[in-house]
Amino acid sequence: MDQYCDGKSKKPPPPGKRRCRCSTTMLTMVLFAFTNSISALLSSGAGAFLLRRYKAESVRIWDWDDSAALLKDLNATQSALAASHAQLADLHVHLGTANSLLETLLAGMATRDGDGPAEQRDMWWDRELSWELKIAVGYHRNVTGDVFPAVGHACGRFQDDLERYMNYTPGGECPSDETLAHQLMLKGCDPLPRRRCRPRSPVAYVQPAPLPKSLWAIPPDTTVVWDAYRCKNYSCLLHGGGEFDLRGREKGRWMRDDGALAYSIDGVLAVRPNGTVRIGLDIGGVSGTFAVRMRERGVTVVTTSMNSGGPSGSLIASRGLMPVHVSLAHRLPFFDDTLDVVHWTPELGGRSVADVTLEFALFDIYRVLRPGGLFWLDHFVFSGEQLNATFAAMIDRVGFRRLRWNTGKKMVSALLERPMTYDRED
Known part of the structure; x- marks a missing residue:
């Protein structure tokens, strides 16, 4: 059952x-x-x-x-x-x-x-980089130390400094730390990531003088917040001489040609038909005086500044000129084939720069100049061996044509042009 x-x-x-x-x-x-x-x-x-x-x-x-x-x-x-x-x-x-x-x-x-x-210290990538990209993102040794081109990762090499720079209250007041910003930019940490704070407004701000008076006027001290600088007023900067001395040294710059290292603006402009040099760039012009001289001749020039010796950007702007905060590690913020003239005076009296850094900068200048554009190298400082063995060959390799070339003791001035056409070497 x-x-x-x-x-x-x-x-x-x-x-x-x-x-x-x-x-x-x-x-x-x-x-x-x-x-x-x-x-x-x-x-x-x-x-x-x-x-x-x-x-x-x-x-x-x-x-x-x-x-x-x-x-x-x-x-x-x-x-x-x-x-x-x-x-x-x-x-x-x-x-x-x-x-x-x-x-x-x-x-x-x-x-x-x-x-x-x-x-391996530059290998931030999933695979081995091609040779040109590997060079571009690698570090280059400069007089200021190791420099990393601005391709987004350089800030990670200087985390302590960057964290200090980013230590602020979002929506509040930005710290006055221009020196720190300057150091980071020289190392290739550029553009800087600070975005959500407001700069402190100067106390008793005074409106700038009208053009053309402003071109040679020394602005009031109340137009700048001075906490971030060694000098606490414009008088301090003026007493230091150099490119801040608007009442002395600056008055005579680029006004005469000595037949050697010193070129005159009028002599440079004379190599092109009248009125065809219209817009340009001045690299390293601490005070903006070169742009002032060009403006007096109807040429609009933008001036790069790093605020290394004082509030250069504020001084340039107070004169009615346009400053841009750009370092050598940064690609120039201009379109290809646009500028009529580029003038380069090494900031603070001239310094040698690393070979790779300099070559990148020269190619970038070539890029932004229009065909027939002028490149004025003004009192560049080199060791004798570097000048003869490296720099002269580099100028030719980039593709500039020499219109004028003058050398002195560890120094060179030159007027170059971007050729109208470029003949490739097969």
């Missing part, structure tokens, strides 16, 4: 109950296999897959009519388990990829901080 589901009773099941044709041992084995399968899935992290697939109320062993239904459900469970194992294997692949990326990131951080081999 058939044994009912309690394993002992011979009585027929109550109405509504179904008979179970499986033995207690079989049921125990099925439950054991089922619970072990679930445990394996849960321990492997794939339990969620089954929990999504099978709701609790759907698992009712007592509802199985026969072994075929049981087998069918077991097959479905095995299929789900196989799918879970495939999913787990895929997760292992992703985990391996993530671990590889993490190892690469940690290695990059180590090399960035100087813990890795020197040849």
Whole structure:
């Protein structure tokens, strides 16, 4: 006779109950296999897959009519388990990829901080860079130390300084720390990331003098916040002489040609038809006097300034001129083939610059000059060996044509032009 589901009773099941044709041992084995399968899935992290697939109320062993239904459900469970194992294997692949990326990131951080081999310290990339890009993003040694071109990652090399620079209250007042900003820019951390603060307004600000009076007027001290500078007023800067001396030295600059290193503006403009030199750039003009002289002759010149010796940008703007805050590590913010003239006087009396940094700058100047545009190198300082063996060849390699070339003791002045056409050397 058939044994009912309690394993002992011979009585027929109550109405509504179904008979179970499986033995207690079989049921125990099925439950054991089922619970072990679930445990394996849960321990492997794939339990969620089954929990999504099978709701609790759907698992009712007592509802199985026969072994075929049981087998069918077991097959479905095995299929789900196989799918879970495939999913787990895929997760292992992703985990391996993530671990590889993490190892690469940690290695990059180590090399960035100087813990890795020197040849790897510039490798912030997933693969070996092509030679030109590798040179462009690598560091170059300058008189100020290692310089990193402004391609977005250089700031990461100077985290302590950058964190000090970014230590301000968003929406509040910007700290007066021009010296720190200057140091970061010279290292290639440019453009600087400070965005959400306001510069402090000077107390008792005075409106600038009108043109043309403003071109030679010394602005009131109340037009600048002086906290960030060694000098605390314009009088201090003027007493220091140099390019801030608007009442003395600056009055005679570029007014005469001595036949050697000193060129006159009128002599330079004379090499082009009258009126064809209209717009230009002055690199390193601390006071803006070159732009003043050109403006007096109807030429509009933008002046780069780094605020290294004082508030150069404020002084230039007070004279009615346009200053731009650009370092040698920064690509010049002008379109190709646009400027009629570029004048370059090394800031603060002239300094030698690294070969690679200088070559980048010369190619960029070539880029922004229009065909036939003039490039005026004004009292550049070099060691004699560097001038003869490196710089002269570099000028020719960039593609400039020499209109005038004068050398002195460790110094050169030159008037160059970008040719109207460039003959490629095959």
